[in-house]
Amino acid sequence: MGRPPQRTDQMSDLPTTCARCDSTGTIRVLTTSPVPGAWTMYACSTCTYSWRSTEAAYVSDPATYPAAFKVDPAAIAEMPVVPTVPPRRA
Amino acid sequence: MPYRDLREFLSVLEEEGQLLKHTDPVHPEPDLSAAARAVPNLTDRGPALLFDNIHGYRRGRVALNVVGSWPNHALMLGMDKDTPVKEQFFEFARRWDDYPVPAERRDDAPWQEHTIDEGIDLFQLLPLFRLNRYDVGTYIDKAVVVSRDPDDPDHFGKQNAGIYRIQVKDKATLGIQPLPTHDIGLHLRAAEERGENLPVAIAIGNDPVMTTVSGMPLTYEQSEYEMAGAIQGEPYRIAKAPLTGLDVPWGAEVVLEGEILAGVREIEGPFGEFTGHYSGGRRQPVIRITKVSHRTDPIFEHLYLGMPWTEMDYTLALNTSVPLYQQLKKDFPEVVAVNAMYTQGLLAVVSVKQRYGGFAKAVGMRAMTTPHGLGYCKVMIMVDETVDPFNLAQVMWAMSVKFHPQHDIVTVPNASVLPLDPSSDPAGITHKVVFDATTPIAPETRGHYSQTVDAPADTKKWEDLLKGLIK
Numbered sequence: 001m002g003r004p005p006q007r008t009d010q011m012s013d014l015p016t017t018c019a020r021c022d023s024t025g026t027i028r029v030l031t032t033s034p035v036p037g038a039w040t041m042y043a044c045s046t047c048t049y050s051w052r053s054t055e056a057a058y059v060s061d062p063a064t065y066p067a068a069f070k071v072d073p074a075a076i077a078e079m080p081v082v083p084t085v086p087p088r089r090a
Numbered sequence: 091m092p093y094r095d096l097r098e099f100l101s102v103l104e105e106e107g108q109l110l111k112h113t114d115p116v117h118p119e120p121d122l123s124a125a126a127r128a129v130p131n132l133t134d135r136g137p138a139l140l141f142d143n144i145h146g147y148r149r150g151r152v153a154l155n156v157v158g159s160w161p162n163h164a165l166m167l168g169m170d171k172d173t174p175v176k177e178q179f180f181e182f183a184r185r186w187d188d189y190p191v192p193a194e195r196r197d198d199a200p201w202q203e204h205t206i207d208e209g210i211d212l213f214q215l216l217p218l219f220r221l222n223r224y225d226v227g228t229y230i231d232k233a234v235v236v237s238r239d240p241d242d243p244d245h246f247g248k249q250n251a252g253i254y255r256i257q258v259k260d261k262a263t264l265g266i267q268p269l270p271t272h273d274i275g276l277h278l279r280a281a282e283e284r285g286e287n288l289p290v291a292i293a294i295g296n297d298p299v300m301t302t303v304s305g306m307p308l309t310y311e312q313s314e315y316e317m318a319g320a321i322q323g324e325p326y327r328i329a330k331a332p333l334t335g336l337d338v339p340w341g342a343e344v345v346l347e348g349e350i351l352a353g354v355r356e357i358e359g360p361f362g363e364f365t366g367h368y369s370g371g372r373r374q375p376v377i378r379i380t381k382v383s384h385r386t387d388p389i390f391e392h393l394y395l396g397m398p399w400t401e402m403d404y405t406l407a408l409n410t411s412v413p414l415y416q417q418l419k420k421d422f423p424e425v426v427a428v429n430a431m432y433t434q435g436l437l438a439v440v441s442v443k444q445r446y447g448g449f450a451k452a453v454g455m456r457a458m459t460t461p462h463g464l465g466y467c468k469v470m471i472m473v474d475e476t477v478d479p480f481n482l483a484q485v486m487w488a489m490s491v492k493f494h495p496q497h498d499i500v501t502v503p504n505a506s507v508l509p510l511d512p513s514s515d516p517a518g519i520t521h522k523v524v525f526d527a528t529t530p531i532a533p534e535t536r537g538h539y540s541q542t543v544d545a546p547a548d549t550k551k552w553e554d555l556l557k558g559l560i561k
Binding site for chain 2: 033034041049069
């Protein structure tokens with residue numbers, strides 16, 4: 001704590017691959033810092049994963065993202081629905 | 091007492107030396123959550139944290155660990171910050187019995203100062219940040235979410251104010267976890283059966299009593315606002331949210347309004363939970379926010395949770411213990427106190443005066459069939475009425491010298507538990523156990539317990555004397 005912010009803006013470098021679901025071409029800029037140039041946030045449209053450009057590589061690097069937390073895009077549709085959607089009343 | 095808003099409570103914490111203002115620059119990640127994790131690692135008497143120099147924000151402020159220690163919990167109740175936990179427990183239970191105290195309606199809420207209807211971007215308004223390393227994104231997890239019963243919208247008591255985990259998925263889109271057992275889960279079910287969206291108001295940054303009450307397991311028709319009045323000893327202030335007409339805390343920093351979209355489920359999670367484990371990804375409801383009201387330079391109050399203890403364990407400690415105590419005492423007046431503050435009562439300690447041999451075991455099993463116990467109370471430790479269940483040194487003493495492994499274990503097979511318990515298998519099912527660490531009484535006459543060492547005469551007098559001298 002207390003160190004001066006050092007990490008740079010990566011806005012111009014839109015990541016190509018989602019660290020979590022390994023989808024490509026699904027990443028968008030979520031928002032940018034109120035103080036221009038401080039950071040950019042990204043989000044994956046496939047798995048809703050989001051992260052900030054100033055975060056450590058452990059959240060953004062697809063190669064080292066732990067297997068236990070990876071998501072297969074094909075499995076998303078099979079995930080449990082909580083709560084279930086009830087039938088409409090007659 | 092009472093505190094009208096978060097800012098008033100922070101001022102009192104500062105006066106009492108229980109607020110640490112951090113003005114050096116910090117990064118949203120990992121600094122903010124690391125700091126909130128660090129405080130309860132160090133002490134159970136730690137301060138709240140207020141950050142006002144967050145990288146990328148001009149005036150962003152984040153408050154953490156606001157009720158994250160016993161002194162702060164005592165101050166929340168308006169008690170001396172050195173009040174022992176057991177005394178806080180009995181005072182909390184006493185005030186609970188004052189329910190209901192009618193709410194005070196007002197139309198001059200400070201959050202009415204600013205309104206956003208177009209171009210909402212929650213990331214610009216609040217310094218949202220990731221809590222745990224593999225959370226799916228940023229969350230809002232200490233906000234009061236208000237909704238009404240679509241089949242009975244004018245029923246004040248059925249209006250619910252609860253705290254649920256909320257993933258911030260986009261600038262004005264949220265994911266929420268309204269479980270079927272939650273009151274908001276009942277509201278959503280009724281709305282979806284009707285084919286309607288469910289209007290919600292989300293109040294961020296509140297006085298500590300409202301936060302506490304919003305985590306209470308009240309009955310469906312009980313009003314959180316009328317309980318907040320009971321706990322704080324004066325009517326609780328509420329105001330109407332402009333878009334939805336829902337009643338929200340008068341003192342909130344920010345009020346978000348929108349709708350849970352009927353029939354929509356989208357991937358949410360994982361999120362590091364209070365069990366010290368992540369909950370996996372599931373498809374859950376989505377909220378679209380269409381109106382924001384807020385104070386000037388709002389404070390984002392947030393809660394770190396993970397492996398206990400964290401702030402959540404303090405905020406829920408007596409919330410969990412007091413209802414269990416009252417439900418058990420109704421059937422068994424011999425129950426003296428209940429400490430159900432370990433992982434929200436997955437483990438609980440009950441002190442009870444035994445009527446006859448085997449009695450404590452029965453009380454332990456009864457705890458498992460209370461409304462809260464159905465999802466918790468996996469491990470029950472029963473101790474004598476002379477043992478303070480909040481004093482773990484005494485509880486461990488009882489376990490070490492009163493408990494007999496051959497006679498004092500009752501196992502209940504295949505009982506229900508909350509699915510988040512990572513040991514449950516299948517999720518939601520577990521064996522449960524009672525450890526009876528009370529002194530055997532007739533017809534159980536085993537052991538050698540006739541020569542207890544009691545305290546020297548006048549020990550209590552000296553406790554009081556020394557307490558004054560130490561202070």
